Amino acid sequence: MRTLDNTLPITRSFRIRFTKFANGERMPMLLDGHGVPVYLPTLYVTTQIRNASKAPNTMLAVLDALRWLLRWADGRGISLEQRFKAKVFLNDTEIESLRAFAQTKSAVRGQARPKVIAIPRRTEGARLSRTASSPARISTNAHYVRLSYIAHYVNWLGNHILDRSRADEADRKSLARMATRIEMSRPRVRRGSSFAARRSLDTTAQQRLAELVRLTFPGNPFAMALRIRNALIISLLSELGVRAGELLALKIQDFDLQANEVIIARRHDDPQDPRSNQPVAKTLDRRLPLTPELSKAVYDYVLHDRGKLRRAKRHDFLIVTHQSVPHEGLPMSIKGLEKIFALLRSAEPKLAKLTPHVLRHTWNERFSARMDASNTTVADEEKMRSHWMGWREASGSAAMYLPRRTEQLAKQAALQLQTPRANGRGRHESQRCCGGQG
CATH class of the missing domain: 1.10.443.10 (Intergrase catalytic core)
Known part of the structure; x- marks a missing residue:
């Protein structure tokens, strides 16, 4: 029986705050536990989303997806930047773990709460304690969008790092395949019933x-x-x-x-x-x-x-x-x-x-x-x-x-x-x- 890795330990906290500039522009930023903007996600949102004239709420949705990516990477002890510098990209097992983790509603509260199930005394004469198998999940559409943003970001991040190192065409193809596999892991979005x-x-x-x-x-x-x-x-x-x-x-x-x-x-x-x-x-x-x-x-x-x-x-x-x-x-x-x-x-x-x-x-x-x-x-x-x-x-x-x-x-x-x-x-x-x- 396969176990989905969706309750990883969280080592760092990330939160999103809106910043208001003097000209009235609002821009969300992903902050670490010290209140400092996380550099690479901030660079990505600024150059790829804000400069494309996307709305602040779009930037907010992108940063929320990247927050889940960073939480997942922290929980597995993965530094995406170091991995991509070494040209070691996410494998299928890690992508499956990321897919499952990105489906959960709450990662900050992380670990599933224990549930106690009462067994009739005449049957067992004891109480069985177990841990909930999975936390609450987001909708299929939200899961699809979250993974789409993550796939685009890791592809950009990989190319951003490869541009600063000696990378050949094979490395870029490996990076592209990883981003494609993340996209392929997205759930199928079916058109909802008219009812x-x-x-x-x-x-x-x-x-x-x-x-x-x-x-x-x-x-x-x-x-x-x-x-x-x-x-x-x-x-x-x-x-x-x-x-x-x-x-x-x-x-x-x-x-x-x-x-x-x-x-x-x-x-x-x-x-x-x-x-x-x-x-x-x-x-x-x-x-x-x-x-x-x-x-x-x-x-x-x-x-x-x-x-x-x-x-x-x-x-x-x-x-x-x-x-x-x-x-x-x-x-x-x-x-x-x-x-x-x-x-x-x-x-x-x-x-x-x-x-x-x-x-x-x-x-x-x-x-x-x-x-x-x-x-x-x-x-x-x-x-x-x-x-x-x-x-x-x-x-x-x-x-x-x-x-x-x-x-x-x-x-x-x-x-x-x-x-x-x-x-x-x-x-x-x-x-x-x-x-x-x-």
Whole structure:
């Protein structure tokens, strides 16, 4: 029986921190236990990812994969730099070990926790203690991406080192084969089922969410001081279908409450944003209409709740932190928003998978239903959806929701085919062929 080496001892700690430069640019860095950037991963991300104009979140994903690579190498006592200088590349056993380790969710907590299994006394009369065979695993897609980043990095690292030594073509081919074997170890990513792909809330869950965040609802999980802000957050996400980053990047100046409109603006590397991990709009700028009720909710929050926080008056971001110092009044972070949704998920089983992006999917489902009811053409629906979501018309992003319409039309046609056809004597065809017997 083969044992997967996915609980290796960890000798060094690595963490990722965002750095904000004077011009507003944010860049994540991989730091060692002393808080010093790890040189080669930093060089790689700077030259290969940042200089290719990739987003900070892409750099973050790459560094997270490299953190797993370094943890694995530390656990096995491997120095990738020394190995590659000696032109000794990873073998198949080591690649299999890396593949298994890269699939785990947590390597810092490393060793699997012991579990005690109670055996009925009449059977054994003792208790059996064992160690869990494997820690929790990441999804297949995440595992695929992590190994892809690792394969690209080790190929770059090997060539970076070989360029500084006497390397022949055979060495470079060996390096390329190693990177290819890592890529081949990636799991096969199958296209998910259309049923599993549905991530929107059904009508019952939507109603339950609206009830849960109502200010006077007894089961509201939030403190009284936070209820107005959190209800506004849910309303903005539900009624506008914006991303979490777009919500947290909203400024008061983006709202025209007389015209009932809001501008979703791109402000990458905004020097006025104090957050090191800056929430940003991933899509195009656009102007969206607001209902009078939503405009009033924004006005009331700014005037009565946000206005009471002294530090909130020093910036223009709409959604702020209400907790005590030192963060009171500062723009809400991504982690702060995640905590709100974690509390909602724990408060209601029907909302177990609730995230800001689920609300974005829910908005799109409601939009599709409205387009169906108004007999809007597919082409017009795509154009309107692309505008609202901030997608380019030719990007094809809006087409991901067309299978839902196709499914509905197919269902209607199938039901019509299944409707029993009556013959001239008022009896169904099925009854006639069976002699009228039930």
